[in-house]
Amino acid sequence: METGSARPKAGLIDWIGLRWFFLLLSSSIGQKFVMGVTGLLLCGFLVAHLAGNLLLFAGAKWFNDYAHKLHEQWEFLIVAETGLFVLFLAHIYLAFATTFGNAKAREEQYAVKQTKIKGRVIGANSWMFASGAVVLGFVLLHLTDLRLAADGINLRGFKYTDDAFGNTLMVLKNPISRAVYVIGSIVLGIHLSHGFASAFQSLGLNHPKYMPLIKIGGKVFAVVIAVGFASIALFAPEIWRGYVPVSH
Amino acid sequence: MNHSTSKTLNLTLKIWRQTGPDQPGALKTYTLTNISTDMSFLEMLDVLNEQLIAKGEEPVAFDHDCREGICGTCGVMINGQAHGPDNATTTCQLHMRKFNDGDTILIEPWRAKAFPIVRDLVVNRSAFDRIIQSGGYVSVNTGGAPDANAIPVPGHMQKDAMAAAACIGCGACVASCKNASAMLFVSAKVTHMANLPQGQAERSKRVLSMVATMDAEQFGNCSNTAECEAACPAGIKLSNIAQMNREYMKALLFSCE
Ligand code: HEM
Ligand code: FES
Numbered sequence: 384m385e386t387g388s389a390r391p392k393a394g395l396i397d398w399i400g401l402r403w404f405f406l407l408l409s410s411s412i413g414q415k416f417v418m419g420v421t422g423l424l425l426c427g428f429l430v431a432h433l434a435g436n437l438l439l440f441a442g443a444k445w446f447n448d449y450a451h452k453l454h455e456q457w458e459f460l461i462v463a464e465t466g467l468f469v470l471f472l473a474h475i476y477l478a479f480a481t482t483f484g485n486a487k488a489r490e491e492q493y494a495v496k497q498t499k500i501k502g503r504v505i506g507a508n509s510w511m512f513a514s515g516a517v518v519l520g521f522v523l524l525h526l527t528d529l530r531l532a533a534d535g536i537n538l539r540g541f542k543y544t545d546d547a548f549g550n551t552l553m554v555l556k557n558p559i560s561r562a563v564y565v566i567g568s569i570v571l572g573i574h575l576s577h578g579f580a581s582a583f584q585s586l587g588l589n590h591p592k593y594m595p596l597i598k599i600g601g602k603v604f605a606v607v608i609a610v611g612f613a614s615i616a617l618f619a620p621e622i623w624r625g626y627v628p629v630s631h
Numbered sequence: 632m633n634h635s636t637s638k639t640l641n642l643t644l645k646i647w648r649q650t651g652p653d654q655p656g657a658l659k660t661y662t663l664t665n666i667s668t669d670m671s672f673l674e675m676l677d678v679l680n681e682q683l684i685a686k687g688e689e690p691v692a693f694d695h696d697c698r699e700g701i702c703g704t705c706g707v708m709i710n711g712q713a714h715g716p717d718n719a720t721t722t723c724q725l726h727m728r729k730f731n732d733g734d735t736i737l738i739e740p741w742r743a744k745a746f747p748i749v750r751d752l753v754v755n756r757s758a759f760d761r762i763i764q765s766g767g768y769v770s771v772n773t774g775g776a777p778d779a780n781a782i783p784v785p786g787h788m789q790k791d792a793m794a795a796a797a798c799i800g801c802g803a804c805v806a807s808c809k810n811a812s813a814m815l816f817v818s819a820k821v822t823h824m825a826n827l828p829q830g831q832a833e834r835s836k837r838v839l840s841m842v843a844t845m846d847a848e849q850f851g852n853c854s855n856t857a858e859c860e861a862a863c864p865a866g867i868k869l870s871n872i873a874q875m876n877r878e879y880m881k882a883l884l885f886s887c888e
Contacts, residue, residue: 403883403884406883407883410842410843410846410879410883411812411814411842411845411846411850411851411852411853412842412875412876412879412880413879413880413883414852415852415853415876416876416880481852484851484852485809485810485811485812485851485852485854487744487849487851488743488744488745488810488811488812488849488850488851489742489743489744489809489810489811489851490744491742492742493708493711493739493742494645494658494711494737494739495708495710495711495737495739496708496711497710497711497712498712498858498861499712499713499716499718499807499858499861499862500857500858500861508854508855508856509809509854509856511854577855580855581854581855584855584869584872584873584876585853585855585876586876586880587873587874587875587876587877587878587880588873588877589869589870589873589874591870594870
């Protein structure tokens with residue numbers, strides 16, 4: 384079998400033995416594999432993050448204990464945050480790379496285009512880049528709101544204290560922030576309503592026995608994440624209306 | 632539907648006309664009267680072309696060969712759907728009884744960077760040929776026909792391989808995909824041979840090479856929207872793409888190719 388003109392000439396990359404890594408990040412299937420892996424790992428982070436944040440409903444003591452214990456383990460946090468940063472970077476880089484490649488693959492559009500899938504209205508699958516971009520914007524805002532502030536970088540003009548519970552409520556009490564947090568959570572859910580099951584397909588994890596479960600599981604997961612995070616933004620500030628932040 | 636109660640249709644056609652690969656194209660409107668509902672879609676286009684020729688105009692160029700859903704040459708976009716409104720049907724198998732009197736039918740060529748337009752509705756699909764040339768075959772000599780029972784193939788593998796072999800290479804998957812991706816086509820070829828004993832020797836090399844050629848031909852990536860599966864006249868499934876993904880990653884990370 385001829386390997387074809389598609390395989391480039393051996394070069395430096397083969398000499399250092401990284402052709403496989405180059406193809407992982409540049410071939411169509413490699414790119415979607417990495418998107419799927421990073422997407423699912425980010426989903427794992429979402430589960431941990433939501434579980435921690437639901438403690439906002441339990442009260443100041445619970446949430447602040449959790450926050451302190453988490454931040455005491457700074458060695459773990461450095462590794463985890465670096466890992467998250469790399470996951471995001473890879474996912475976003477590939478989102479741009481694949482979206483540009485896909486746009487180039489059809490330069491002239493159809494005058495009319497209709498789906499042949501019965502009952503499909505608007506698919507979240509057509510809005511992955513848009514929903515991802517909204518999530519990115521939201522994540523950046525969220526980081527300036529509550530993560531950078533913890534390092535003493537205040538870009539938002541809130542009056543932060545060292546009471547993590549109080550700070551979170553303060554941000555969520557601002558009506559604009561609150562609306563943005565609710566919308567961000569819902570758009571994230573939309574991203575996941577296609578992304579979760581899609582990632583399994585990209586990883587080649589498709590099996591007649593498990594496919595229905597993966598598909599339904601993906602929708603359920605998307606709803607749990609969206610409703611979970613949105614409910615915090617909607618209800619936590621109401622439940623703890625009378626809370627007075629404590630400075631230690 | 633009762634075939635004997637044939638009716639006739641009056642139609643408005645909007646057809647993409649383009650004189651050559653680098654020429655500008657545009658939709659042109661034609662009217663047709665008294666089209667029998669028993670006609671096939673291509674016979675309807677034949678009638679149009681006879682009328683155009685009689686008037687001294689250039690007939691509409693469209694690809695076709697077998698007119699029975701085997702050769703895969705006839706695909707066009709009909710009202711924005713690859714091969715028209717039916718599932719599991721090629722353009723040549725589509726009948727005019729699927730349309731109503733007074734309908735406007737929009738006909739466009741497949742649109743993809745990798746499928747340049749040759750003329751009107753005809754596109755150049757040789758990118759598919761180059762993908763096949765880069766690995767879509769078995770190059771070992773299989774000798775004379777062995778005793779069928781001497782090569783055990785599990786039933787489900789045999790069924791999967793046969794189902795994948797049904798691909799006629801028409802390009803409807805590319806045409807219907809928002810990314811103009813060829814994954815369904817390539818996956819049918821890759822899995823067809825990966826599931827059979829004869830395909831094992833070149834299993835890793837094949838998938839690496841065919842995917843590299845697919846990428847070099849500038850087809851888009853897969854967004855898992857399943858539009859290709861719905862448009863495929865041969866019933867190729869999304870699970871073929873999943874298997875190709877698996878084959879590719881295994882070959883990329885663990886094979887010696
Ligand atoms: C918490 C954050 C995020 C999570 C959990 C997440 C999760 C996922 C998952 C699971 C997939 C499916 C992967 C696949 O199809 O193989 C995916 C795809 C995708 N994501 Fe994200 N994502 C996140 C943020 C983002 C961001 C910030 C962007 C930036 C624009 C983005 C853009 C995309 C795109 C373009 C796709 C591919 C869709 C396609 O192939 O059609 N995502 N995401
Ligand atoms: S003409 Fe051969 S498949 Fe339609």
